[in-house]
Structure formats: C-alpha cells, structure tokens
Amino acid sequence: MLAKEAAKAAAEAYIPVSVKSLRLDTVLGFDLHIKINGEFVLYRASDTPFTQKSLDSLKEHHVDNIYVSSADSEGYQKYIESHLEEILEDETVEEKVKAKIVYDTAALLVKDVMARPGSVETVKRSMKLVEATVFHNLNNSSAFYNMLKVMQFNYSTYTHSINVCTFSLALAQFSGISDTDELNRLGLGALLHDVGKTRISESILNKAGPLTADEWKQIEKHPQYGFEIILETNIIPHDSHYPILQHHERENGSGYPHGRKSGEIHLFSKIVAIADVFDAMTTQRVYRNAVDTFPAMQQIYNDHTKFDADLVKNFTRMMGPREQDDET
Ligand SMILES: [Fe+2]
Ligand SMILES: [Fe+2]
Structure with a gap:
C-alpha cells in the first residue's frame, strides 16, 4: 500500500x-x-x-x-447518548461544540434506527435524544443557530432526518409552541419521518435519472410503511405518528399517500412538511445540485396552496437575516 x-x-x-x-x-x-x-x-x-x-x-x-x-465507535456512541444531558448542561462546553455533539450523535442514532427499523431499543434511544435536545433548545435561544452551523448538506437519510428534526423544532418554537411534551412528540415524529424508506429499494431512492410511474408509486408508499413500522413498536406517543404518515400531504390535497386536505392534516405534519421540503431542496442530492436558501424559501412561498401560510411566514422570518449572531 x-x-x-x-x-x-x-x-x-x-x-x-x-x-x-x-x-x-x-x-x-x-x-x-x-x-x-x-x-x-x-x-x-x-x-x-x-x-x-x-x-x-x-x-x-x-x-x-x-x-x-x-x-x-458503538461504545463511544452509547457513552455520549447516556451522558448527553450532562454535556448539554455543562457551561464549560461551548454551544457550537454541543451542537456538533448532538448532530453527530443523532446522525449515528438514525443510522441505527434505519439499520433496525422496528427495534424498540433504537426508538427508545431516539426518544431520549429528542428529550435532551428539546430541553436544551428551550433553555438556549441560540441552540438552533448553532445547529445550523454544524449541519451537513450532502444528502444522506441520516443527516436529512436530523436536519428535518432541527428545522421542525425551531419552526414550532418560533410559531409559539413552548410545551416540552408537545415539542418532544413533534421532534420524535420529525426524526423518524422517513423510516419507511427502509422498505424502498436503494436503486429507486438513489436513482440519478427520472423515476418511472411505477417507481413513484413505490416511493409514495414510504409514509405508510413508516407509520406501520413505528406503530408496531407500540411505544411512541400517538401524536408522533402523524408527521411520519402525513409529511407529504399538502394543504390543497395534492399530496400523498391519502390526498388529505388542510383541515385533515395534523399541525405536526404541516410543520415537518415545510422542514422536509426545505432540507430536500437545499441539500446536495445524487440527482441534482442544491438550491440556495433564498430560492428555496421563494419556491415554498410560491407554493402557497400546498403549505400552511402562517407556518411558511414564520419559517421565512426564522431563516431570514438575524440582527445578531451570538455564540452564547
Ligand atoms: Fe418522506
Ligand atoms: Fe424526508
């Protein structure tokens, strides 16, 4: 060599x-x-x-x-997961370092979830990680912006899941949701939203060219698959199932798998839908280049019949320029 x-x-x-x-x-x-x-x-x-x-x-x-x-690496991962609360509470650890630890730990955890989709143990670990993150976010106004700095935008289902969870929690908080349990339930559903993709073949998920009608049909099954996988574990709260099943539903009924309309879509699903489409657009995928943040925002804004108008407004404000960029 x-x-x-x-x-x-x-x-x-x-x-x-x-x-x-x-x-x-x-x-x-x-x-x-x-x-x-x-x-x-x-x-x-x-x-x-x-x-x-x-x-x-x-x-x-x-x-x-x-x-x-x-x-x-597995031993290190388990060690960090079991000490995450202490690390996040430690004032001697810089916020950006905390964000990187949460991000890397979550990405590896999602990798485990995807490797063993119906495992009660990995779902329980996901619940613990979301709880520690939500608790930290509620006590630290710059947590989201520090996470943005460490996010990876070269697509993998693992980083996509943690990006969507991060954007969803921030959007919920920005929209006035401050109840810890509610944020925990949303965060868990957001983190696990694409778990159904484990039942779709890699060749379809990573196909560089356009998908055939039949391949699209397969892709459109992943919310239902995810719902079934998580339902079988029988441990996550009822509300957390909604974003898994409904994150591709759209306000005007044009989404899938059930073509639900505005009033039939759960608030958590509406939040995750925006986070999901934003991350998918701004992340480098195998089949196309990433779109910059601003055009991505504009596209979501223009698709006003598909997404909840108030949430889109909040998301735009949240992602817009900040007066200060603190590290606290
Ligand atoms: Fe999805
Ligand atoms: Fe997704």
Missing part, C-alpha cells in the same frame, strides 16, 4: 471526538488515542477513568480533539 493510502486508511480507522464530550471520573469503555506526528498512539485504555488530571494535561497541550478507533 502506498504511504498516502496507508495514512488515509489509518485516519479512517479513527474518529476525532471532542475532549469536551468526555465526562470526568467516568470509565469510558473505549480506548482514547492521540495523534503524534501523523501516528495514532494509545493515550488511555478503556478501563482507566478519565480524570481532571487527564483533562488538564490535554488542555496544557492544546488538544481539543482526541481519537476513538472506529471499532469502538
């Missing part, structure tokens, strides 16, 4: 993680590595507690990121 390729393979085998994500005096359950002159060196074995002394020494050497072997 060429030296360059070997270095690339080694880098791919290690995941950079923020030192700030590690809690003091916890046994991590995964090895920590540092990078010295391009080589990954074991810094702390999995069964050694991470102490103030370890943190001080890393700080002293200006180490912000530490490396976890990709073989340990």
Whole structure:
C-alpha cells in the first residue's frame, strides 16, 4: 500500500471526538488515542477513568480533539447518548461544540434506527435524544443557530432526518409552541419521518435519472410503511405518528399517500412538511445540485396552496437575516 493510502486508511480507522464530550471520573469503555506526528498512539485504555488530571494535561497541550478507533465507535456512541444531558448542561462546553455533539450523535442514532427499523431499543434511544435536545433548545435561544452551523448538506437519510428534526423544532418554537411534551412528540415524529424508506429499494431512492410511474408509486408508499413500522413498536406517543404518515400531504390535497386536505392534516405534519421540503431542496442530492436558501424559501412561498401560510411566514422570518449572531 502506498504511504498516502496507508495514512488515509489509518485516519479512517479513527474518529476525532471532542475532549469536551468526555465526562470526568467516568470509565469510558473505549480506548482514547492521540495523534503524534501523523501516528495514532494509545493515550488511555478503556478501563482507566478519565480524570481532571487527564483533562488538564490535554488542555496544557492544546488538544481539543482526541481519537476513538472506529471499532469502538458503538461504545463511544452509547457513552455520549447516556451522558448527553450532562454535556448539554455543562457551561464549560461551548454551544457550537454541543451542537456538533448532538448532530453527530443523532446522525449515528438514525443510522441505527434505519439499520433496525422496528427495534424498540433504537426508538427508545431516539426518544431520549429528542428529550435532551428539546430541553436544551428551550433553555438556549441560540441552540438552533448553532445547529445550523454544524449541519451537513450532502444528502444522506441520516443527516436529512436530523436536519428535518432541527428545522421542525425551531419552526414550532418560533410559531409559539413552548410545551416540552408537545415539542418532544413533534421532534420524535420529525426524526423518524422517513423510516419507511427502509422498505424502498436503494436503486429507486438513489436513482440519478427520472423515476418511472411505477417507481413513484413505490416511493409514495414510504409514509405508510413508516407509520406501520413505528406503530408496531407500540411505544411512541400517538401524536408522533402523524408527521411520519402525513409529511407529504399538502394543504390543497395534492399530496400523498391519502390526498388529505388542510383541515385533515395534523399541525405536526404541516410543520415537518415545510422542514422536509426545505432540507430536500437545499441539500446536495445524487440527482441534482442544491438550491440556495433564498430560492428555496421563494419556491415554498410560491407554493402557497400546498403549505400552511402562517407556518411558511414564520419559517421565512426564522431563516431570514438575524440582527445578531451570538455564540452564547
Ligand atoms: Fe418522506
Ligand atoms: Fe424526508
């Protein structure tokens, strides 16, 4: 193997993680590595507690990121999920670092959900993650704008799901929804909205050319599939099912799967519909280039018969220029 390729393979085998994500005096359950002159060196074995002394020494050497072997990625993921509330409450962790931790954790979690769509365990973990995020968002007005800074716009179902969840929660809050339980139920439905795509073949989902009528018929089944998958787990609140089943329904009845009209569509579904179409437009897909934020907003605005007018207005205001860009 060429030296360059070997270095690339080694880098791919290690995941950079923020030192700030590690809690003091916890046994991590995964090895920590540092990078010295391009080589990954074991810094702390999995069964050694991470102490103030370890943190001080890393700080002293200006180490912000530490490396976890990709073989340990599952252990790291579980560790972060179980300590997420503490990380989000920790005032010494910068808001942007918190946003990145939430984003990366959520994307990996959705990957697990998609790998095992009917699993009660992954849905329970999703509920916990949404609850921690909602709690943090309610107590931090800049949380959404920090999430925007770390969002990835090269499309994958995982990043799409967390983007849609983020936009949906922000739009709901911007529209005056402040009840924690209500936001939790919306966030969960938004995060899981495309879980039905796991029953659609990859060749259709990633097709670069136009879809045939039959392929469209397949695609249009994903809300119903998602609803069935999540219903079977029998653990999520009733309201959270609506965005999964109805996120492609439109105010004028032109949507799918049931052609429901305005009054028949749940508020959560109307919120997720806007978040979903906005993310789909502004994200790089295999079959076309991303549209800039402004034209995407304009297109949603022009489609006023399809989306709830008040929510579109709120979304436009929310995404518009801000007077200040705080990091608090
Ligand atoms: Fe969808
Ligand atoms: Fe979607």
